[in-house]
Amino acid sequence: MMLHKDVESVLLSQEKLEKIVKSLAKQIEKDYNDKEFMMVGLLKGSVAFMADLMKRVNLDFSIDFMVASSYGSGTESSGRVKIVSDLTLPVQGKDVLVVEDIIDSGNTLNFVMNYLMTKGANSVKVCTLCDKPSRRKVPLVPDYCGAEIPDEFIVGYGLDYAEKYRNLPYIGILKRSVYE
Ligand code: 5GP
Numbered sequence: 001m002m003l004h005k006d007v008e009s010v011l012l013s014q015e016k017l018e019k020i021v022k023s024l025a026k027q028i029e030k031d032y033n034d035k036e037f038m039m040v041g042l043l044k045g046s047v048a049f050m051a052d053l054m055k056r057v058n059l060d061f062s063i064d065f066m067v068a069s070s071y072g073s074g075t076e077s078s079g080r081v082k083i084v085s086d087l088t089l090p091v092q093g094k095d096v097l098v099v100e101d102i103i104d105s106g107n108t109l110n111f112v113m114n115y116l117m118t119k120g121a122n123s124v125k126v127c128t129l130c131d132k133p134s135r136r137k138v139p140l141v142p143d144y145c146g147a148e149i150p151d152e153f154i155v156g157y158g159l160d161y162a163e164k165y166r167n168l169p170y171i172g173i174l175k176r177s178v179y180e
Pocket residue numbers: 045070071077100101102103104105106107108109152153154155159160161
């Protein structure tokens with residue numbers, strides 16, 4: 001397959017992503033087997049991951065989405081998180097699994113998890129496709145993690161830079177010349 005001209009190299013190929021998703025789905029099936037749970041995707045970054053993941057989890061559950069913003073269009077977290085679009089379903093008493101594209105500083109998820117707990121969720125866990133633990137500013141360890149990655153800015157499979165590249169079927173490292 002042709003690499004996008006702005007992509008330096010492929011970090012997670014389509015084949016690798018498929019393996020990661022299958023393995024995460026298996027773990028989730030085992031852990032949520034007896035629970036009344038809800039998958040909450042954080043838009044827009046989680047859209048490709050969540051679509052693939054939910055089809056592999058062979059249990060009964062509901063899905064919902066939230067939009068939380070901290071980034072604007074740059075490559076650094078502003079630290080100020082706000083909820084731009086809220087859930088449509090009640091979370092009271094539910095076991096919530098938040099599905100995220102990537103954890104960087106941890107600010108976004110920290111805020112969202114606290115918010116869901118104050119809304120009365122019974123439990124809140126996190127399933128992230130990628131994690132950059134070296135960049136953490138608040139202590140947060142994902143319950144399910146697809147891949148730990150180095151401190152590079154990645155795009156594709158839902159992840160954007162300035163709203164571009166979300167449609168790439170793989171995850172690639174963005175060329176620095178694009179944003180520097
Ligand atoms: P945090 O609040 O943990 O610093 O940032 C989380 C959000 O920032 C992610 O959900 C994602 O939208 C964005 N983000 C963090 N690192 C990257 C990256 O390497 N590439 C892209 N495209 N987005 C990122």
